[in-house]
Amino acid sequence: MRVLAIGDIHGCLGPLDDLLAWVRPEPDDVLITLGDYVDRGPDSRGVLNRLIDLKKTRPVTCLRGNHELMMLDAWRGGHSEKKMWLSVGGVQTLGSYGPAAGRTGTFEDVPADHWHFLQNELVDYHESDQFIFVHAGVLGGFEMHEQPDYALFWDFLGEAMRHRSGKTVICGHTSQKTGQPKVVPGAVCIDTYAHGGGWLTCLDAISGRYWQVDALGRKRDGRVDYRNGEE
Structure with missing residues (x-):
């Protein structure tokens, strides 16, 4: 059994499909996605479709990211919430819902099952006997059910993250523009900048092995070591 975590996808459907085809999760593997499925990349609609379909065929734990929160806030809120969301990748997301070439989408073009997924199918974190999976971060002195939203969805990776x-x-969340997972004492970040010319990463948390695919379809793999906080 593997415990597989996939980092921030950000609308990158091609790398997601290539990564799943390469890693080939088995029925007894645990599969967790770390949030930020939408915004910035070219096909947020396709990514949500893929995750919704995937959950119909196997257990998948999908975490909530700050970009899902911003998309929902823009939908429910007013002009200022929508303006802020559009400035951080919402333009590309609505573009992926365009009903015809040359016309961007609107909130009315987002299917009901996508809104249901964003509102009801995502969780704030996932905890196992050995690992804590979270979009952004944790405060070391708090139990997981006590964690504030700003830690779970907005904090950036520091010099250490010991729980x-x-x-x-x-x-995820803290973009590693080097394209390499970042290991610090207590944590590893696998947001490897898929939407910005980097790589989409899948990490087997138990073995430390990771697989990566980029927008050009290139593949590479490697391994991280958590024991001393260094890659």
């Missing part, structure tokens, strides 16, 4: 449980934190 009181001693479990290794697997997170």
